[in-house]
Amino acid sequence: MARTTNWVVLGLTLTFLIGPFIIIIFAGASAGESLAFPPAGLSLKWYAKVFTVESFRQSFMLSMFLAVFGTLAALLIGVPAAYALNRYKLPGDETIRTIVAAPIIVPGIIVGLALLRYLVVPLDFTVTMALFFAHTALVLPYAVRVVSSSLHNLRADMEEAAVLLGCSRLQAFTKVVLPNIRGGVLAAFILGFVTSFNQVPVSLFLSGPGVRTLPIDMLAYMEITYDPSVAALSALLAFMSLAIVFAAERLLGFSRYV
Amino acid sequence: MKKLMLMLVSAAALTAHSAMAKDTLTISVYSFAQDAYKKALYDPFEEICDCELVIETGNSVERMAKIEANAADPVIDMAVISSHDALSLAQKGLIAPLDISKLSNHAKLYPAAQDPIGNNMAVGYTFYASSIVYRDDLVKIKSWGDLLGKDLAGQVSLPNITGTQGPLTLMMLDKALNGGSGDFSSVIAKIGEDADDIVTFYSRSSELAQLMNQEEVIAAPLGRFAWSRFKNSPLSFAWAEPEEGQAGGMNVMIMTKGNGNEELAYKLMDYWLSTEVQTRIAEALIDSPANKDVVVSDEVADNLTYGADLINSLNILSPAEIIANRDAWVEQWNAEVIK
Amino acid sequence: MFLNNREGLALALPAAIFSLLLFLVPVAILLSEAFRSDTGWTLSGYTEFFSKPLNQVVFFRTLKLGVLVAGTAAVIGYAAAFCIVNLGPTARGRIFGLVVLPLMISPVARTYAWIVILGRTGIVNDTIVGLGLSDTPIRLLFTETAVFIGLLQLFLPLMIISLVSAMENIPRDVIPAARVLGANWIQVFIRVILPLTKEGLVIGGTLVFTGALTAYITPAILGGSKVLMLETLLYQRVNVSNDFVSASVIAMILIVMSFSANLLLKRIATARS
Numbered sequence: 001m002a003r004t005t006n007w008v009v010l011g012l013t014l015t016f017l018i019g020p021f022i023i024i025i026f027a028g029a030s031a032g033e034s035l036a037f038p039p040a041g042l043s044l045k046w047y048a049k050v051f052t053v054e055s056f057r058q059s060f061m062l063s064m065f066l067a068v069f070g071t072l073a074a075l076l077i078g079v080p081a082a083y084a085l086n087r088y089k090l091p092g093d094e095t096i097r098t099i100v101a102a103p104i105i106v107p108g109i110i111v112g113l114a115l116l117r118y119l120v121v122p123l124d125f126t127v128t129m130a131l132f133f134a135h136t137a138l139v140l141p142y143a144v145r146v147v148s149s150s151l152h153n154l155r156a157d158m159e160e161a162a163v164l165l166g167c168s169r170l171q172a173f174t175k176v177v178l179p180n181i182r183g184g185v186l187a188a189f190i191l192g193f194v195t196s197f198n199q200v201p202v203s204l205f206l207s208g209p210g211v212r213t214l215p216i217d218m219l220a221y222m223e224i225t226y227d228p229s230v231a232a233l234s235a236l237l238a239f240m241s242l243a244i245v246f247a248a249e250r251l252l253g254f255s256r257y258v
Numbered sequence: 259m260k261k262l263m264l265m266l267v268s269a270a271a272l273t274a275h276s277a278m279a280k281d282t283l284t285i286s287v288y289s290f291a292q293d294a295y296k297k298a299l300y301d302p303f304e305e306i307c308d309c310e311l312v313i314e315t316g317n318s319v320e321r322m323a324k325i326e327a328n329a330a331d332p333v334i335d336m337a338v339i340s341s342h343d344a345l346s347l348a349q350k351g352l353i354a355p356l357d358i359s360k361l362s363n364h365a366k367l368y369p370a371a372q373d374p375i376g377n378n379m380a381v382g383y384t385f386y387a388s389s390i391v392y393r394d395d396l397v398k399i400k401s402w403g404d405l406l407g408k409d410l411a412g413q414v415s416l417p418n419i420t421g422t423q424g425p426l427t428l429m430m431l432d433k434a435l436n437g438g439s440g441d442f443s444s445v446i447a448k449i450g451e452d453a454d455d456i457v458t459f460y461s462r463s464s465e466l467a468q469l470m471n472q473e474e475v476i477a478a479p480l481g482r483f484a485w486s487r488f489k490n491s492p493l494s495f496a497w498a499e500p501e502e503g504q505a506g507g508m509n510v511m512i513m514t515k516g517n518g519n520e521e522l523a524y525k526l527m528d529y530w531l532s533t534e535v536q537t538r539i540a541e542a543l544i545d546s547p548a549n550k551d552v553v554v555s556d557e558v559a560d561n562l563t564y565g566a567d568l569i570n571s572l573n574i575l576s577p578a579e580i581i582a583n584r585d586a587w588v589e590q591w592n593a594e595v596i597k
Numbered sequence: 598m599f600l601n602n603r604e605g606l607a608l609a610l611p612a613a614i615f616s617l618l619l620f621l622v623p624v625a626i627l628l629s630e631a632f633r634s635d636t637g638w639t640l641s642g643y644t645e646f647f648s649k650p651l652n653q654v655v656f657f658r659t660l661k662l663g664v665l666v667a668g669t670a671a672v673i674g675y676a677a678a679f680c681i682v683n684l685g686p687t688a689r690g691r692i693f694g695l696v697v698l699p700l701m702i703s704p705v706a707r708t709y710a711w712i713v714i715l716g717r718t719g720i721v722n723d724t725i726v727g728l729g730l731s732d733t734p735i736r737l738l739f740t741e742t743a744v745f746i747g748l749l750q751l752f753l754p755l756m757i758i759s760l761v762s763a764m765e766n767i768p769r770d771v772i773p774a775a776r777v778l779g780a781n782w783i784q785v786f787i788r789v790i791l792p793l794t795k796e797g798l799v800i801g802g803t804l805v806f807t808g809a810l811t812a813y814i815t816p817a818i819l820g821g822s823k824v825l826m827l828e829t830l831l832y833q834r835v836n837v838s839n840d841f842v843s844a845s846v847i848a849m850i851l852i853v854m855s856f857s858a859n860l861l862l863k864r865i866a867t868a869r870s
Contacts, residue, residue, distance in 0.1 A: 006680040010692060013677040013757075016750060017699050020710030023720075027713050033492075034471055037713045037720060081612035088605030096613045103620055105855065107811035109828055110848040113835060114623035121328065137620040140612060169604070198703040201813045204832065208333055209284045209314035215705045219814070220315065222709070224289045226468035231713075234706030241701040320836045327839055412736055418822055420837050458739040458821040473718050474738060592651040596823060 021238060028232030035228050046232040056233065058210070059217035062128070063197055066213065070135035071143070071192035075185060078143030083177070085144070086151045087159075104141040108201030111137070116205045127208040134202045139192035146191060150184025151177075190248050194241055281309040283522045286325070286337035288509075289315035290464045290484050291544045298538040303529055309522060317462045318343045318509075319420050325514060326352060332514040336523040338383065340422040341374050342577035342584075344510045348379040349581070354515045355379055360524040363531040363549065368566065371508060371548040375577055380510035383530055384483065384545035387563040387572055388426045388505040391470070391488055392477035394496035399477060402427075402500050403434035406448060411455035415469055415478040418459040419446075419591040426505040427479045428587070429575050433502040442583070443590060450594030459596065463487075470495070481507070482563050486543040489561060506563065506572025508548070540564070628852070631845035646846040652830070656850065659810060659827040662741065663854070666748045667756075667806040673749075674756035674801060675790070681757070682764045696757050704751060708814045711747050712738065715819070739821045747815040752808040756801035763797025764790070795866040802862050807855040827851055 023037045028047060032040030050056060081100060085093055103111065115130045125133075154177065162172040178185075203213040212220065214237075222230050287295070292315065300311050314321065314334065322343040325334055329352050339347075347353045355378045358364050364372060364381065371382030392399045397409050405414055405427075417423035428442040435445060449456070457475050460466045463484035469475040471491055480488075488495040511527050513520065529535055536549040546563040547554075554564065563569065631642035646652050681692055699707060714720050715737040722734040737743050767790070775785045791798075816826040825833070831847040834840040 002683075006683055009676050009680045013673060013753075014692070014695055017753060018695060020707060020714060020750065021699065021702060023713055024706055024710045027710075035713055036718065077612040077615055080608035084605040084608035088602065088608075090602060090605045090609060093609075096609050099613045099616050099621065102616060105852070106620075106624055107807075107828070107848070107851045107855070109811065109813055109831060110624060110627060110851065111620065113831075113844060113848070114627040115619075117841070118623040118626050119619070121330070124331070133619045137616055140616060144612065194701055198705075200704060201811065201828070204813060205835070209286070210312040215703055218703075218705050219817075220289070222468075222818075223462055224292060224315070224464045226471055230709060231706075234703060234709055238702040238706055241703075242698065245701050323836055323839050453823075456823075457736065458823050461822065472712075472716055474716060592649065596825065597651060597654045 021235075024231050024238075025235045028228050028235045030228045030231075032228075034226060035231060039228070046228040047236065049227075049229045050233045050236060053221070053229065055212070055217055055221070056214070059212045059214040062131075062211065063214040066131055066135045067193045067196040070132055070196050071139050071189055073132075073136045074139040074143045074192055075147075075188060078140050078188070079147050079185065082144045082147040082151055083173070086148055087156060100144050101141045103137045108138070108199065109204055112202045112205040120206070127206055127211045131203060131206045131211075131213065134206060135196045135199065138199065138202060139196055142191050142195060143188045146188035147181060147184050150181045150187075154180050186248065186251075190244060193244070197237075197241070281307070281522060282312050283307075283309055283519055283526060284312040284314065284333060284335050285523075285526065286314045286316070286321045286334045286339075288317065288338065288483075289462055290467075291486065291542070294486075294542040294544050295539070298542050298544075299530060299535055302535075303526055306529070307522060307525055311526075318422050322347060326350065329515075332517040334514055335517040335519040336511065336513055336526060338509055338511050341380065341382070341508050341510050342425075342580040343422075344380045344512050345375045345577040346581050347512065348375060348377070352515055353379055353512045354520075356381060356513060356527075357524070361528045361531060363528055363533070366533065366549045366551050367531065368548055368550050368569065370569070371510075374508055374510055380512050381527070381531070382508040382510050382548045383536075384509050384548050385563050385569050385572075386482045386507060386509070386546060387568070388423060388430075388479060388481050388507065390477055390498040390500065391480045391485070391495055392498055393470075393494060395494040396476050399496075399498040400501060401434050402430040402479075402502050404500075405431065405477065405479070406435075406452050406455075410477050411452075413457065413474075413476045414455065415457050415460050415466060415475040416449065417466075417479055418461045419588055419595075421461050422507065422509075423463075423479055423481055425575055425580050425584070425587070426507060426573075429573060430479075430500070430502055430505050433573070434500075442587060446587065446590045447594055449591075450597075453595050453597075479505075483509075483545050485561060489543065503571065503573055506569070506574055509545075624848075627841075627845055628849050629845075631842050631849065642842040642846050646843055651825075652843075655825045655827060655830045658741070658824070660854070662745060662748065662826065663806045663809045663858075665745060666752065666809040667802050669745075669749055670753050670756040670805045671798060671802060673753060674760045675786075677757050678760035678764050679790075681761050682767075693758075693761065696754050696761075699750075700754050704812070704814050707751060708747050708818050711743065711750075711819055715743050715746070738819060739823050741820070741824055743819040744816050744824055744826070747819045748809045748812060751812060751815060752805040755804040755808065759797040759801030759804065760794060761797075763794035767793045799859075799862040799866045803855075803859045806858045810851055810854055 026039055027035055027037045029042050029044060030036065030039030030046065031043035081096070084090060085097060090096065111134055115134050119125045119133070120127055120130045159172040159176050162176045163169060167175065198215060199213070200215045203216050207213070207216050218230055218233060300313070304311055318339040321337060322339055325332070325337060325347060328334070344353070358378055361381065367381065371385070374380055374382045390399050390402070390405065404410065405416065417427055419425070428445050431445045432439055432442055435448065457469070460469065460478070463481060464487070466475070466478055466480060467484060467487040470478065470488065471493065473493070485497065511530070513523055517523070531549055533549055533551045536547040536552045537554065539545050540547050540552055540554050540562055541558055543558065543561045554562070559565065632638055632640070634641065681689055684692060716722070717734040717736070721737065725731050726734060771789055772785060775789050780788065811828055813828045813832065816824060816829045817832070820826065820829065827847050827850060831844050834843040834847070
C-alpha cells in the first residue's frame, strides 16, 4: 500500500516536471502548420527547418561562444581563487568570497541592464563584449564553488609532500593538485556551460541588431512566427544538454560534484 | 592573467571580424513579414549596394526608445516607425532632416506622404487602414462598439496603449460609444471596467496573429499590413467594415542624427520608395504603396489600403495630438486597465 | 594551510577584481540611480513609484506569486522527497536524475510547452470540455494561474533536491521509532521530519522564492501585458519609456526581497529549534 502511494506521488510529480518536455518533442514533430498537441500528423519538417533559419545559426554560434569561452574565462580566474580560498589563510577572505559569489544573488535582468547602461553605452564596449563579461561573471560563482568542494576533499599534505620533494609551488599545483581536481573542474565547466547557454534575463537587454543569444532569438522568433520550429529547436537543445550531462556522468560521475 | 588578456583579445577579435568585412547598414523595422521583406527588399538591395544589411526588429515604440537610449552613438542608421513616434524623436532632436534631392522617387509619393511631420524630418512609405479582424464563422461585427459587447467577452484582444494601434482603437471606440467626443478618458474607463473580458493587450501584430491562429482570440483591431497572416490561415477570418468606418495611419522612414552612414541609408530609402520595390511589397500583400505610380491587380488591391479614395476615407489621428495626450492616456490606462 | 598571503592574494584577486569592476560596480551605480537627482540625494523615485496603483498591484502580485509558488513547492517537495528517500538505491538514483533533468533544459522550452497545454484548444481544456466539466473552454493563458503553474514547474526541482539531501541525513530508524511510539504522520512530520530538514527547506525555499521573483520568461509568455510581474514591468519601463529610475527602484526591490526572504527563512528555522 505504502509502496503504491509512493509511486503514485512520484508518478504525478514527474509527469508535471517532464510531461511538458515530452509534449514539446511531439509538438515539434507536427506535420501541420501550427503548434498543437496532439500534433496534426508526424513529420520531421520542423526539425529540418530549424537548420535553415539563419538567425538561429548566428545566435547559436554566439551562445556557444559565450558558453564555452565565458566558462573557460571563469575557470581561469575561478580555479586560482578557489585554490587560494582553500589553501591560504587570507586577510579578508570572507569579503572575497562574498564578492565572487555576488553574481548568483543579483537578478540577471539587473546585471544585463547595468552592463548596458554603464559599460556598453559610455565606455563603448560592444554588446558581445558585455555579454562575454556578464556570462563570465555569472558562471564564476559556480566555478569557485564546485572547484572548492573538490579541493576540500583533496588533502593539502600531498602538495606539501611534493614541495618537500623539490617541486616548485606551481609544479606541485600542476602535477599534483590539478590532476586530482580534474573531475571537479570538468563538472564546473559543464554546469557553467549549461547555465550560460540557457541564460535569459542577463542577455535580455544585452542584444543589438544582429547580436542575440539563442534563447533571446527564440523569444523573438516566437513573437513573429507561430510555427512548431521553436518547439523543434527547444527539443534539439534539450537533447544537446542532456547528451553533454550524460556523457559527463558516464565519464566521471558528474553528480558527485554538483 | 596573461592568458586571460589573451582570451579577452581573441574575444574582441571575434567580435570585430564581422564589422570589417563589408559596408553595413543597420536598419530598424517592424517585426512582421520579415521573410517577405527579405525577398522583396533586403536581398535585392544587398545585391545592388554590395553591402550588408543588419536588421533590428520590434514594435515602433520599443525601437524608438532604443534609438533614444543610444542617441550619443547611434547604432541604428535608418528606421521605419509610426508617424507619431517619428515626430516624438524629431522633437527630441534625435533625427536628421532628410535631403529630398537624394530621394529620386520622392515626387512620386502621394502628397500626404511627402512631408508628413514637417521640416522633411520623415517620408511616408506606406498607408494602412485599421479595422477589426474577426472570425466570421463565429461572430458578426458591425461596429467598433462590438469589441466591448457581450458576444466577444473573454475572446477579444485589444492593442496595448503604447503601440501604434492603441490610440487608433481609442479613437474609434470614442466614435462608437460617445459619438466622437475627442476625449478618450471615458473610453479608457470603460475598457478598465471590462478588463476581465479582454484576453490580453497585444503589443505586436505578429503576437495577435499567433493568438488568433491559436483560437485564443476571435476578434481584435488590426492594421491592414498584417492582414496577409490571416488571409492564408485555415481558419475563417474576415475584415470588418464597421459603421463608424476604418481608422488609418502612415508609417514613415527616418534617419538618425549623426549616424555617419547617410549615403547608404538614402540609397535604401530611395530604393524602398521606388515603383519597383513598392509594387513588389504590395504584391506580397504586406505594405500598401505610398508611391502613386504603383499599379496592382484588383485582387491585390482588395487586400491592401490602395488608392487615393480609400486613403482619404480613413479616420486619422494627427501625430501631434497623439504625442500631446499619450502620457495622460498611458497613466490612466495603467491605473484603470492593467491593474 | 599556507601562510604566504601575497601569493594567496595574487591568486584570489583576479576573480574578485573581475567581479567587482565588471559586475558589482555597474550594479551599484544602477541601484543608486533612483536616489540621485539634480540637486542631491532623494527618495522621490521610490515615493513616486509606489504612488502609482499599477506598480503597487505588480509589487503585491509578485510577492504573492513568489510565496504561493514557494509554499506549494514545499508541500509537493516534501511528499516527493519523502518518497524518493524511501526508494532503493538504484531507483533513487534514477528518479533523482529525472528530477534534476528539467534543470538542464532551457526555460524557454519549458515555458513554451505550457502555451500548448493551457491554450483554449490545449490538452487541459480538451479534457475539461470532454469530461463535461464546462461547456466552453476556460481561459487559462494570460492569467495568474498560468504564471503560477509555469513558475512551479520551473522551480520545483530545486526544492525537491534541497529536501532530498536534507532527508538523507535523517537517521534511518527515527521515523519508524516515532511511529511505534504512537505518533501519527502529522506529528511525525512536525516533530521529527521538519526539525531535521529545516536547513534544506530554507535553502529550497530561498531558491524557489527568489527564482520566482526574478523569472522573466514565464510571466512574459504566460502572463503577457495583463499579468505583469516586477521583472516584466522593469523590462517594459526600460524598453517602452527609457524609465531608468523605475528600473532602479524595481532592481532594489528585487534584491531586498531576495535577501529578506533568505533572512526570514533562516530566522524561522532557528526559532523552531
